Amino acid sequence: MDIKLFDSELKVMNVLWQEGDTTAKNIAGILKEETGWNVNTTYTIIKRCIKKGAIERSEPNFICHALIPKEEVQQAETDELINKIYDGSADKLFAALLGRKKLSAEQINRLKQIVENME
Amino acid sequence: MIMSLLQLSFSGAVLILAITLIRAVAINRLPKKVFLILWEISMIRLLLPFSIPSIFSVYSLLERNAPIHDTFTGTPAAAFLPPTGQSPPPVEISPAAPEPKHTIPLLLIVYCIGAFLIAACFAASYIRCRMEFRISLPVSNELAQEWLHSHPLRRPIEIRQSDQIAAPLTYGVFCPVILLPWKTNWKNREQIQYILTHEYIHIRRWDALTKLIAAAVLTIHWFNPLVWVMYILFNRDIELSCDECLVRRLGPDSRSSYALTLIGMEEEKSGLTPLCNNFSKNAIEERITAIMKTKKLTLAASLISAAILISVVLMFATSAEAGSSDMPNSEINTAMEKLTIYLTTINHLREGMMNEGGEPMEWDTETAKKLELDGRSCYAFDLRFANDEGKNGQMAGRRAGTYAVSLEGWHVYNDMDGDNIWDEYPACYGISFTPDWANTYPICGIIRGMTEDTLTVEVVEFITDDNAERVKELGLTESDMPNGYHINMDNSKLVTWQRTDQTSYIFIDWSREFVENAQDPDSGWYCATMDRSIFEKYLSTYPSFDEMRMPFFFNVEDDVVKGIFEYPFM
Incomplete structure (x- = not known):
């Protein structure tokens, strides 16, 4: 099985790998200490992991169980999401609407040329 | 003085245009901070709905060179000009030309939808x-x-990392967080220092907050293309100014390595996508060039910056100056508006006061004074005739008496000789007839009902014997129109209009019960009033609404009755 997880999701998985099966509440408590996330944030990420098939949640007490061992997980690539959230600022959203795209290798070289020439 | 949104947007646009020009010429010659301050001034100009009078204002210059006052009511563009300190736009007396006001509610709806969409877009993102x-x-x-x-600061700064972003950024106004990409190379100390210092400068300057304000300005003025220009350039200049500050902090030697760090981050972001775009290319090129051209701040540059800032503020952020006064402007304006409405309605039939076409009136704000008359709080002004070329040139600028109006109700006083003896205009004023009425009251109808704020009227066709074409069409003979007119009720329709406090009533005082000042034998036939109860009393002398046959003439704008006029049918 090939599951790709983001850093926040890996953080949740790490808790499960270290602690063994435990409740969502317990995970939230640990991560509150470590990352400052509030309970809802942690629950959101647990839900994402369940969707990706990395965690199974079972009765009683909604115990979370890691479905995959640490060795099988890959760090996910983020390119798609970056495009979706426009680097996180509203003004760049408008830049995107105006057609802000990535620079070509040619343009990068041109920029380096400018720096060299002006030094 | 309160400015309308269009006036605000217009004066803001002029300011933005000026800043854009200065920026194009001097972006690498002046400290970037100058442009940030200029943009912030333009945002304040766009947000504050008050005009700040100044004799240095470009609008003062315009006024000196071209008589804006005369064209104010004529050209639509003039309506966008920021109002002068206190003198109101002179009001055309002639109420004959109805303005196409039906478009305004539609525009308002379009404006609200646009503003909502922009706000939603920002909020969602x-x-x-x-x-x-x-x-x-x-x-x-x-x-x-x-x-x-x-790098201590009063606000607690946090540094976090995420794999959801490609470039470093800062968020949070009061609890700022510097967010770095997951792949940040912590071993490259130089690069880390550049990135963190750059974000630190943003935090220290409250840039997250000013960006939010800029977004708010754009939401309010979304219809103004120059505000979009301001928004984009302001966001660029925030970065340019931040870069400049960083290079000054870390020394001129850091210029090229900092520029290369930025290019490196762009490179990392890009991968090998062969897409190019002029907008971003120009922005990043401008940024790299600006970094490389960063110089030490010289005294000369500081002095020039200060001079530019002061002159731009004095010239573009202000409006033409007018007489100053410590009286509340909104009350003064209300009073002037009231007097104009009153005198327009009451006097426009009076001979001698106004000529037939309606001569522009101008209230002399420098003479504004607050006073108490009959225990009522009033404002008084001198009335002058505005320059009305060709018609009554000799009257231009002539003082036409002093008028006062109560803030509450419709009590109007007149002091013709300036001897401080005030005559109150009667609630019901006797006026004489001029044949100009048809232009002002174009709609003929029979009143069928009336409430506190509506008027139900059966609109009919009024045909005079001048209208030969229509007379022929309807086959009217002389016996149909013994008095030279005919009322055609074939296509009549029932409409309901609004009436307001400003609705005026002019009716014939057949038995002289209403007019108080009947000394003049010619006056007294016509009674003009703004007092609705007097008109209601007059109507009660007629048969009931169902049996009413006597038509009135109406001046209606946007379904609001401006005035009612009774024709002397014999």
Whole structure:
């Protein structure tokens, strides 16, 4: 099985790998200490992991169980999401609407040329 | 003085245009901070609905060179000009030309939809980003701790990392967080220092807050293309100014390595996508060039910057100056408006006061004074005839008496000789007839009902024997129109209009019960009043609404009755 997880999701998985099966509440408590996330944030990420098939949640007490061992997980690539959230600022959203795209290798070289020439 | 949104947007646009020109010429010659301040001034100009009078204003210059006052009511563009300090736009007396006001509600709806969409767009993007940033992870390596320790600020700064972003950024106004990409190379101390210092400068300057304000300005003025220009250039200049500050902090030697760091981050972001775009290319090129051209701040540059700032503020952020006064402007304006409405309605049939075409009136604000008359709080002004070329040129600028109006109700006083003896205009004023009435009251109808604020009227066709074409069409003979007119009720329709406090009533005082000042034998036939109860009393002398046959003439704008006029049918 090939599951790709983001850093926040890996953080949740790490808790499960270290602690063994435990409740969502317990995970939230640990991560509150470590990352400052509030309970809802942690629950959101647990839900994402369940969707990706990395965690199974079972009765009683909604115990979370890691479905995959640490060795099988890959760090996910983020390119798609970056495009979706426009680097996180509203003004760049408008830049995107105006057609802000990535620079070509040619343009990068041109920029380096400018720096060299002006030094 | 209160400015309308269009006036605000227009004066803001002029300011933006000026800043854009200065920016094009001097972006690499002046400290970038100058442009940030200029943009902030333009945002304040766009947000504050008051005009700030100044004799240096470009609008003062315009006024001196071209008589804006005369064209104010004529050209639509003039309506966008910011109002002068206190003198109101002179009001055309002639109420004959109805303005096409039906478009305004539609425009308002379009404006609101546009503003809502922009706001929703910002909000959605903002909320989405904050949700993503919330799940970032704290950074706790030694370098980050060390850096935080050496850059203290009142607001607590946090450094976090996320794999959801490609370039470093800062968010949060009061609890700022520097968010770094997951792949940040903590071993490259120089690069880390550049990135963190850059974000630190943003935090220290409250840039997150000013960006939010800029977004608000854009939402309000979304219809103004120059405000979009301001928004884009302001966001660019925030970065340019931040870069400049960083290079000054870290020394001129840092210029090229900092520029290369930025290019390197662009490179990392790009991968090998062969897409190019002029907008971003220009922006990043401008930024790299600006960094490389950063110089030491010289005294000359500082002085020129100060001079530019002061002159731009004095010339473009202000409006033409008018007489100053410590009286509340809104009350003065209300009073002037009231007097204009009153005198327009009451006097426009009076011979001698106004000529037939209606001569522009101008209230002399310098003579504005507050006074108490009959225990009522009033404002008084001198009335002058505005320049009305060709018709009554000799009257131009002539003082036409002093008028006062109560803030409450419709009590109007007149002091013709300036001897401080005030005559109150009667609630019901006797006036004489001029044949000009048909232009002002174009709609003929029979009143069928009336409430506190509506008037139900059966609109009919009024045909005079001048209208030969229509007379022929309807086959009217002389016996149909013994008095030279005919009322055609074939196509009549029932309409309901609004009436307001400003609706005027002019009716014939057949038995002289209403007019109080009947000394003049010619006056007294016509009674003009703004007092609705007097008109209601008059109507009660007629048969009931169902049996009413006597038509009135109406001046209606946007379904609001401006005035009612009774024709002397014999």
